[in-house]
Amino acid sequence: MGRDNLKVILMLFLLLWIPLSCDNEGERQTYIRLQQWDNQLGKYPETIADSLRKLDPRRLSPANRAYHGLLKTIVDDKTYTEFTSDSLISGVVRYYTKHRPGTDGHIRSLIYQSVVRYRMNITDSTVLLPLKKAEKMFSLQQKGDPSIAYLLNFFLGSIHEKNSNFTIAAEYRQKALQCAKVEKNPAHIFDSYLALFWNSLKLENLDRGKAYLDTLDAISPKSVDEDYFLLNAQSVYYATQKLYDKALEKEKELLGLVPLMKEKPDIFRMYYSIAEQYRYLGRLDSAMLYALKSIEHIPDSNYELNYLLYENVADIAEEQGDYKTANNYRREAALVHDKTIAKQKDIHILQLEKQYNHSEAENKALRAEAHARIAIIVILCLIILLILSAIYIQKKNNRVKFEKMEMEKEMRKNKQQQFTMSIYNRMLTQFFLIEKELGALANKERRLKPDFADFIEQLLKSMSKNLIDGFARDISGKKFEELTGISLPDDINKSELLMFFLICCGVTNSDMAIILRTSVASIRSRKNQLKNKLKESGINTSFFERVKTPSS
Incomplete structure (x- = not known):
């Protein structure tokens, strides 16, 4: 290397x-x-949310960008922001896993990765696994932060409670309470006792639940939101004891707190509950008044349970002997229910997909900005590599190889399309036509023949399984390799086999969610799990990136 070249490289280093x-x-x-x-x-x-918005994460170092992303996720959770993607917190987890494993930041990022997925109503193992990783890391610390221990145990309790593991959930709630007492955080102490109360109700231990309520009532001072949650818990407890007059009193107190709360509750639910208490007390005129108010305050006309509000009015009218009004509202309930089902597959899912795509676009912009920050370093590395590297394979041979690969890809794609059409015809024709008719029949007969309706629902569930089993029978390992050019691992199950093939065929996440009868968020999670499984089997997973479409 000449002296002139050395000077050029030295100048570049100095400029950097x-x-x-x-x-x-x-x-x-x-x-x-x-x-x-x-x-x-x-x-x-x-206030912290406003401050974070003023700081551009694209101009931060990787460490500060990860810290900023963690704080933004925590703030969004505390301000009740709706999560439509876990990409931000997952990026934070990746940074801490690679650069600062086992630190408090790493443990907190894993906790909130689970929290975000929990708030997104993801129900598979990707919600629990980050918490278990965080729990293992925290156990290795000699003197862990009690506030982190509280979060860890509280959310582990929430996950188990959501999955009806109430006894295990109670154990984690107790641990969270002890941690809250150690850190002397009144809000965490209140939340722990409140969670233990609800857990006691689910375990049907009303005496213990009453003890927790009395403890909550004695805590002072309390915020407006905490007063609201306490009144709501007291109302539910009194209703379980059939003390409907006391439950009604608490419900009315709740209404007075609504204007003062940070996160406004659904007014229609409160009116519905008040109507129920009046109905139990036999005061049907008042029950009808609040039942009608619950309908007037419906915030989302597409909410899938709106029809219950109309049925509630119909039931009260029937008890009053007003059968004409009862019939009118039952018809209205049926129309609202049918409308919700019709829009469920297009409007709601489309909106979620748009929100996810918007979030993905923002993340791509952040990544592009980060790449620009290291552009000069990349240029320097390329210069050094160009100087030290030998000449690559001749262009002519590369062109021939590329053209051959393109031909094979095109032939494989044509075969994929043909086989995919047969799958779609079988799945979509069988599933959606029959599912719509059976679903309508189940809803129609639900009131008079609940066992029959349950049987139909079980039948609908088995249809998805039959579709997957049918696909597994139709395609062998040899056929799969012929269509995709990829050998199947031995430990892949039927559902993963179908998803594997659909990914190879470029099917979008939204279409895949409809075929497998799950959410788009769950599809993304299952794709990641499948990708990891294939990597462990030594299979090249680069096709996951090649087949992405704008809506995937």
Whole structure:
């Protein structure tokens, strides 16, 4: 290498080093600021949310960008923001896993990865696994932060409770309560006792639940939101004891707190509950008044349970002897129910997909900006590689090889399309036509023949399984390799086999969710699991990227 080339490289290093050394102090100050916001998250989440919005994560170092992403996720959770994607917190987890494993930041990011997926109503193992990883890491720390221990145990209790493991959930709730007492956090203590109360009701231990209620009532001072949650719990408890007058009293107190709350509850649910208490007390005129109010305050006309509000009015009218009104509202309930079912597959799923695509676009913009920050380093590396590297394979041979691969890909694609059409014809024709008719029949007969309706619902569930089993019978390992060019691993199950093939064929996440009868978020999670499984079997998974479409 000549002296002139050495001078060029030396100048490039100097040009890089000067701005990077200037950035170090700014990044250190940013980290201190993020730490200060972190300490204030519990008391002032809205204020911290505003501060985080003013800081552009694209201009931060990778470490501060990960910290910023963690704080934004926590703030979004505390301000009741709706999560449509877990891409931000998953990126944070990847950074801490690679660069700072086992730290408090790593453990917190795993906890909130589960929280985000839990809030997105994902129900598979991807919700529990990050928490279990965090629990194992935390156990290795000699003196762990009690606030992290509280979060870990509280959300583990939530996951188990959602899956009806109430005894295990109670154990985690107790651990969370002890951690909250150690950290002396009144809000966490209140939330722990409240969670233990609801858990006691599900375990049908009303005496213990009453003890928790009395403890909650004695806690002072309480925020408006905490007063609301306490009144709601008391109302439910009194209703279980058939003390409907006391339950009604608490329900009316709840209405007075609504204007003062940070997160506004659904008014229609409150009116519905008040109507129920009046109905139990035999005061049907008042019950009818609040039942009609519950319909007037429906916030989302596409909510799948709206029809129950109309049926409630019909039931009250029937008890009053007003059969004409009862029949009118039952017809209205049926229309609302049918409308909800008709829109469920297009409007709601389409909206979720649009929200996810919007989030993905934002993440791509962040990644592009990050790449620009290291562009000069990449250029330098390329220069060095060009100097030290030998000449690659001749262009002519590459062109011949590429053309051959393209021909094979085109032939494989044609075979895939033909085979995919047979799958779609079988699945979509059988599933959607029959499912619609059976679903309508089940809904129609639900009231008079619940056992028959349950049988139909079980039949609908078995249809999805039959579709998957039928596909597995139709395609052998040899056939799969012929259509995709990929050998099947031995430990792949039938559902994964179908998903594997659909991914190879370029089927979008939304279409895949309809075929497998699950959510788009669950499809993304299952694809990641399948990808990891294939990697473990030594299969090249690069096709996961090649087959992505704009709606995947």
